[in-house]
Amino acid sequence: MKRFACGDVVPGCEDVFLGATDDEVLDQALQHAAEAHGMTDVPPETLEHARGLVTTVA
Ligand SMILES: [Zn+2]
Numbered sequence: 001m002k003r004f005a006c007g008d009v010v011p012g013c014e015d016v017f018l019g020a021t022d023d024e025v026l027d028q029a030l031q032h033a034a035e036a037h038g039m040t041d042v043p044p045e046t047l048e049h050a051r052g053l054v055t056t057v058a
Helices: 020-038 046-054
Strands: 002-005 016-019
Touching: 002 020, 016 020, 020 046
Parallel strands: none
Antiparallel strands: 002 016
């Protein structure tokens, strides 16, 4: 399973996303970023940075 912590990109945010694949986790994170942080237009480099922060958990 994959895991992404929003706090790795947005300091202070404690939301964590889990999914089967990187894309599944990042889709959730993007939706969260738009709703919770008003980040409706995430640059590709930020998305790639976030992808690099996705970890694999058991
Ligand atoms: Zn967040």
